[in-house]
Amino acid sequence: xxxxxxxxxxxxxxxxxxxxLDGLSMQVMPGEKLALIGPSGSGKTTIxxxxxxxxxxxxxxxQIDGEQLxxxxxxxxxxxxxxxxxxxxxxxxxxxxxxxxxFPHKCVMDNVTLAPMLTKGVARxxxxxxxxxxLDMVGxxxxxxxxxxxxxxxxxxxxxxxxxxxxxxxxMLFDEVTSALxxxxxxxxxxxxxxxxxxxxxxxxxxxxxxxxAHDFADRVLFFDRGKIVEEGKPDEIxxxxxxxxxxxxLKKIIAAGHRV
Amino acid sequence: MTQWSGYLGLILQGAxxxxxxxxxxxxxxxxxxxxxxxxxxSRFFIVRALATTYxxxxxxxxxFVQLFWAYFxxxxxxxxxxxxxxxxxALGLNVGAYAAEVVRGAILSIGxxxxxxxxxxxxxxxxxxxxxxxxxxxxxxxxxFGNNAIELLKATSVVSLISLADLTFQAQVVRSQTGSTLxxxxxxxxxxxxxxxxxxxxxxxxxxxxxxxLDGVRV
Ligand SMILES: Nc1ncnc2c1ncn2[C@@H]1O[C@H](COP(=O)(O)OP(=O)(O)OP(=O)(O)O)[C@@H](O)[C@H]1O
Ligand SMILES: [Mg+2]
Numbered sequence: 001x002x003x004x005x006x007x008x009x010x011x012x013x014x015x016x017x018x019x020x021l022d023g024l025s026m027q028v029m030p031g032e033k034l035a036l037i038g039p040s041g042s043g044k045t046t047i048x049x050x051x052x053x054x055x056x057x058x059x060x061x062x063q064i065d066g067e068q069l070x071x072x073x074x075x076x077x078x079x080x081x082x083x084x085x086x087x088x089x090x091x092x093x094x095x096x097x098x099x100x101x102x103f104p105h106k107c108v109m110d111n112v113t114l115a116p117m118l119t120k121g122v123a124r125x126x127x128x129x130x131x132x133x134x135l136d137m138v139g140x141x142x143x144x145x146x147x148x149x150x151x152x153x154x155x156x157x158x159x160x161x162x163x164x165x166x167x168x169x170x171x172m173l174f175d176e177v178t179s180a181l182x183x184x185x186x187x188x189x190x191x192x193x194x195x196x197x198x199x200x201x202x203x204x205x206x207x208x209x210x211x212x213x214a215h216d217f218a219d220r221v222l223f224f225d226r227g228k229i230v231e232e233g234k235p236d237e238i239x240x241x242x243x244x245x246x247x248x249x250x251l252k253k254i255i256a257a258g259h260r261v
Numbered sequence: 262m263t264q265w266s267g268y269l270g271l272i273l274q275g276a277x278x279x280x281x282x283x284x285x286x287x288x289x290x291x292x293x294x295x296x297x298x299x300x301x302x303s304r305f306f307i308v309r310a311l312a313t314t315y316x317x318x319x320x321x322x323x324x325f326v327q328l329f330w331a332y333f334x335x336x337x338x339x340x341x342x343x344x345x346x347x348x349x350x351a352l353g354l355n356v357g358a359y360a361a362e363v364v365r366g367a368i369l370s371i372g373x374x375x376x377x378x379x380x381x382x383x384x385x386x387x388x389x390x391x392x393x394x395x396x397x398x399x400x401x402x403x404x405x406f407g408n409n410a411i412e413l414l415k416a417t418s419v420v421s422l423i424s425l426a427d428l429t430f431q432a433q434v435v436r437s438q439t440g441s442t443l444x445x446x447x448x449x450x451x452x453x454x455x456x457x458x459x460x461x462x463x464x465x466x467x468x469x470x471x472x473x474x475l476d477g478v479r480v
Contacts (some may be wrong), residue, residue, distance in 0.1 A: 028458070030419040051381065052380070052381050053378050054380055054381070079411065083386075087383060088414050089387070090381075090383040091383060094381065094382075095381040096304060097374065097377070097378070097381075097383070100378060101374045101378035101381075102377065103373065103375070103393055103397075104397065104475055105396050105397050105474075105475060106401075107474075114382070114384075114392060114393075115382035115383065115384060118384055118385075118392065119382070119383045119384060119385075119388075147475065149474065149475060149476055150474075164381070164382075167383065198432075
């Protein structure tokens with residue numbers, strides 16, 4: 001059995017007096033597609049942001065690909081990670097944001113090529129060739145020269161996906177990537193994600209309120225509530241036969257709100 | 262009539278000196294503004310402290326005093342400057358201190374999500390600043406930079422106090438030689454005003470050029 005690519009061990013995180021994550025532990029296997037669901041404020045975004053090093057932990061340990069994320073070993077001692085260690089660890093991880101976070105002053109092509117050229121020293125020609133392949137994959141090869149402001153939300157999000165993929169991370173984090181989109185634009189982004197799941201062996205963690213998509217996409221579903229994983233299992237188990245009362249209550253509410261499961 | 266055109270020539274010579282001072286002073290001010298403005302948001306305490314000291318010192322003492330120091334006091338520590346050099350130094354450092362706060366404010370006005378995208382793409386702090394934050398912040402700075410440049414233009418007249426023959430200085434010369442007050446002062450009024458207009462117009466067209474594409478208008 002291969003080793004987990006992500007090992008979260010009893011981490012805690014507070015904002016002021018408010019404990020968002022409370023001794024959270026989880027493991028993710030390489031290539032696994034994970035859906036994180038749960039009520040608003042349960043800590044789903046926070047755990048993704050912690051994995052992307054956008055938020056620090058107060059306690060616990062995280063291992064990515066066999067190495068400590070927030071600690072480094074020096075002479076058998078565990079020290080807090082410095083910026084160089086974090087930069088090394090970030091190479092393994094990419095993230096797509098709810099609001100795309102494209103660089104508005106750069107065209108689509110430059111959005112995608114900037115990081116590979118700066119952080120990996122890839123030559124412009126090679127970076128642009130790879131960017132064109134990725135833009136083609138997300139169906140936006142004809143928009144390479146467009147500015148972000150000229151794109152629809154769905155197109156922006158597909159560019160953001162291509163931009164994150166350009167660094168070839170082993171792990172991709174998606175935080176409610178369709179929740180800011182008009183309903184008719186959601187499907188084009190979900191299609192790209194389906195394709196990614198089918199064609200790559202990347203490990204993917206997805207926070208979503210699209211239960212139907214989570215069901216089809218995920219190998220495993222984690223149900224979060226109040227900073228803890230209350231229940232986890234195969235999509236069918238969680239969506240059809242939830243064991244925990246809180247999971248049942250949450251799904252009932254979602255269905256009542258008109259979401260397909 | 263020929264006499265008047267001779268005097269007008271004097272005034273135009275002065276205008277040239279004023280333009281020269283404004284241009285060179287603005288270049289120095291711009292350099293100082295970016296150094297101190299970026300220094301203000303550095304993660305190193307000592308850099309922040311240096312930048313803050315510079316800004317507070319040059320905003321807190323008057324441009325007259327700064328100019329007199331540059332011209333009359335620096336020679337005592339072995340640094341003799343020409344009137345033009347002293348003028349550029351005092352104007353550049355003074356206006357640079359104000360513009361540094363503009364740079365800092367513009368950097369801070371860029372949303373967290375841009376910084377987070379930089380982190381997620383593993384850009385270093387300086388790479389993100391240089392390629393993502395500053396280009397967007399520049400657009401925020403430009404209008405205020407225009408004001409700073411006009412302030413600098415107007416402040417150039419202080420150099421007449423160290424006998425640099427700028428626009429204001431030449432107007433006084435012409436006035437004392439002709440006894441006419443209206444002609445020299447009317448001309449310098451118009452010239453300062455036109456120079457300020459040119460700066461406004463230049464900054465605005467630069468702003469338009471840089472904003473192209475950001476708002477979804479086809480480029
Ligand atoms: N920077 C912050 N400062 C203070 N509180 C925060 C901060 N970020 C998140 N929180 C709080 O932490 C809690 C968990 O937030 P988080 O964004 O992880 O929830 P979530 O599960 O993603 O919810 P949602 O489904 O609404 O996106 C929330 O109550 C939120 O208000
Ligand atoms: Mg969230």
